Amino acid sequence: MKSYQKSLVGLLLVAILAACGNTSEESQNAHTSTTDPSQNISNSNDNESLTETEKDIATTPKSxxxxxxxxxxxxxxxxxxxxxxxxxxxxxxxxxxxxxxxxxxxxxxxxxxxxxxxxxxxxxxxxxxxxxxxxxxxxxxxxxxxxxxxxxxxxxxxxxxxxxxxxxxxxxxxxxxxxxxx
Missing domain, CATH: 1.20.1270 (Substrate Binding Domain Of Dnak; Chain:A; Domain 2)
Structure with missing residues (x-):
């Protein structure tokens, strides 16, 4: 994934978490722990346990x-x-x-x-x-x-x-x- 796309994904994650009411510290922690949204799906055995925000991030387009x-x-x-x-x-x-x-x-x-x-x-x-x-x-x-x-x-x-x-x-x-x- 190109670096600007990773940055865009990160910014999107921060914005989504902020909209959900998370503090900036929680948003920052989420941003640093999730650099490739496609990993969320591949590492999860149970997609149904994902929150709506996580599902949105996991399906964020890559191109x-x-x-x-x-x-x-x-x-x-x-x-x-x-x-x-x-x-x-x-x-x-x-x-x-x-x-x-x-x-x-x-x-x-x-x-x-x-x-x-x-x-x-x-x-x-x-x-x-x-x-x-x-x-x-x-x-x-x-x-x-x-x-x-x-x-x-x-x-x-x-x-x-x-x-x-x-x-x-x-x-x-x-x-x-x-x-x-x-």
């Missing part, structure tokens, strides 16, 4: 890829909550609102992932990804437009456009994390 895989999962849960909020309203207006929010959430995460990749990739790799991303944006927009033309002039036209934008943006988030993130 940015793992962090963003978790963010992808969390984003999917957010989208599910939004859909449940509007589950009793199947009007076109409600569906447009849900899909618009869904697109915004995935687009926000896509931009965040892209920003992290700018820091991780070499200059050559980033230049290549930038070109690929520009082509992907054109593909996404063209595909959404083409799909919406089935409903040209109807109430479903804009809905279909946003649904396709959201679908493709979600897929792209997963692709970038899986294929490029370290």
């Amino acid at each position: 940015m890829k793992e962090v963003y895989q978790q963010k992808l999962a969390n984003r999917s849960k957010e989208v599910d909550k939004i859909r449940k909020t509007y589950s009793n309203d199947s009007s076109t207006l409600a569906l447009k609102k849900v899909e618009g929010e869904r697109y915004d959430l995935w687009d926000e995460l896509l931009n965040e992932v892209y920003g992290v990749l700018k820091e991780q990739l070499s200059k050559e790799e980033m230049n290549q990804l930038r070109d690929e991303q520009r082509n992907w944006i054109t593909y996404r927009d063209d595909t959404a437009k083409e799909a919406s033309l089935k409903y040209q002039g109807g109430t479903q036209e804009h809905l279909e456009y946003v649904v396709v934008l959201a679908d493709l943006t979600e897929e792209r988030c997963y692709e970038l994390v899986e294929d490029f993130m370290e």
